[in-house]
Amino acid sequence: MPPEQLETDRVDRALGELPARDVDPWRREQIRRKAHAELRRQAELARRPWLARVAVAYDRVLEPAFVAGVSFAYLAWAFQRVSEILAR
Amino acid sequence: MSPDTEQALVARLQRGETTAFDEVYDRYRPRLFAFLARLTQHREIAEDLLQETWLRLAQHAPRLAANTCLAAWLFTVARNLHRSHVRWLVVDLDQRRWLRRTAREGIENTSPFDLTAAGELERALEHALALLPIKHREAVLLVAVERMEPSEAARVLGISPEALRQRLSRGRVRIADELGRRGLGRGRVVGGAERPKEKGSTDAA
Numbered sequence: 001m002p003p004e005q006l007e008t009d010r011v012d013r014a015l016g017e018l019p020a021r022d023v024d025p026w027r028r029e030q031i032r033r034k035a036h037a038e039l040r041r042q043a044e045l046a047r048r049p050w051l052a053r054v055a056v057a058y059d060r061v062l063e064p065a066f067v068a069g070v071s072f073a074y075l076a077w078a079f080q081r082v083s084e085i086l087a088r
Numbered sequence: 089m090s091p092d093t094e095q096a097l098v099a100r101l102q103r104g105e106t107t108a109f110d111e112v113y114d115r116y117r118p119r120l121f122a123f124l125a126r127l128t129q130h131r132e133i134a135e136d137l138l139q140e141t142w143l144r145l146a147q148h149a150p151r152l153a154a155n156t157c158l159a160a161w162l163f164t165v166a167r168n169l170h171r172s173h174v175r176w177l178v179v180d181l182d183q184r185r186w187l188r189r190t191a192r193e194g195i196e197n198t199s200p201f202d203l204t205a206a207g208e209l210e211r212a213l214e215h216a217l218a219l220l221p222i223k224h225r226e227a228v229l230l231v232a233v234e235r236m237e238p239s240e241a242a243r244v245l246g247i248s249p250e251a252l253r254q255r256l257s258r259g260r261v262r263i264a265d266e267l268g269r270r271g272l273g274r275g276r277v278v279g280g281a282e283r284p285k286e287k288g289s290t291d292a293a
Contacts, residue, residue, distance in 0.1 A: 008260040011267070014213055015232040020118035021125060023135055031139045032113060036106045038146035043104025046150040 098156050101149045109149075113142065116162055123163065123229055127170050129218055137173060141166045159236070164244045167226060174222065209272055216266035224259035227252055232260070 022028065045052040100108030120141060125134035144165050152161075217225060230241040231252075242252040 008257075008264060011260050011264050012232045014209060015217075015228065015263070016235055018122075018210065018213060018233055020122045022118045023121050023138065027135055028117070031142055032110070034139065035109060035113070035142045035146040038143055039101075039104050039106060039109055039149055042147060042150050046104070 094156075094158060095154060098152050098154060098158065101145075102152055104149060109146065112145070112158055112162075116159060117142075119234060120162055120166055123234060124166055124170065126214070126217055126229055126233070127167075127222070127226060128173070133173065137166060137169045140169050144169075157240070160240050160244055163230065163234070163236070167244060170226075212267055212270045212272050213263070215270075216263040219266060220259050220262055224255050224262065227255035228259040228263070231256055 023031070045055060097108050097111060101112065117138070121134060121138050124137045124141075125131055128134045128137065141162060145162065217228065220228065226245060227241065230236045230244060231238055236244070238252055238256075239249060242249045245252065247255075
């Protein structure tokens with residue numbers, strides 16, 4: 001076996017023995033709680049397909065449309081006000 | 089984990105069983121965290137990406153394929169989240185300033201595990217990993233540190249096996265060079281333990 005191969009094998013072996021590490025216990029439990037809540041929410045949605053469809057419709061259609069509508073109304077109002085002030 | 093056990097675990101995850109989640113979480117969390125911390129070189133960012141990875145698993149649990157390999161799935165998500173994070177770093181002005189400052193202060197290439205490393209060799213390996221370019225580092229981490237099959241690691245990284253082989257080879261050479269530079273070259277990195285130098289050996293890698 002060429003010396004370079006031997007060296008990379010040794011490096012590999014040493015790397016393989018690097019220990020895994022963990023997050024702090026507090027953070028570990030925080031992540032677990034959040035994931036449990038999400039898992040239960042998803043399971044609930046999976047049990048009630050109509051609820052999942054409503055959630056998807058809200059996330060993809062209703063909420064963006066509402067935000068866009070409010071933003072457009074505010075911009076139109078601001079534009080109108082500025083125009084009125086400049087016209088005086 | 090045997091394929092049967094894994095499939096049973098996936099089926100329980102699909103049903104939303106929190107005990108199944110806990111089994112997966114306890115099994116893979118330390119490995120995923122070590123992978124992310126070594127990839128990001130930043131403990132807090134690694135914790136955030138770790139949380140996001142587990143939330144993604146919870147979100148996608150009902151739609152997991154029955155034959156899902158959980159390790160590959162989790163490492164793929166973690167790696168993709170890290171890529172998105174790196175892209176965001178490039179466009180975010182404050183983050184760019186932070187990167188420049190850390191580079192100036194000389195802490196850019198220190199591993200988050202440098203301070204807790206048990207011995208000289210472990211510290212040197214962590215440092216050598218931190219010096220690798222990200223694409224080489226992720227290949228080395230998956231195959232050499234996590235002991236993932238090269239074909240599986242190539243799928244996780246979304247590259248061909250040949251490209252993975254090249255990245256691995258370059259990464260290993262750079263690590264060996266760095267170890268050599270620190271006087272931990274040939275004859276000292278054996279079985280993860282530090283041995284006294286053999287007679288006639290040189291430190292050059």
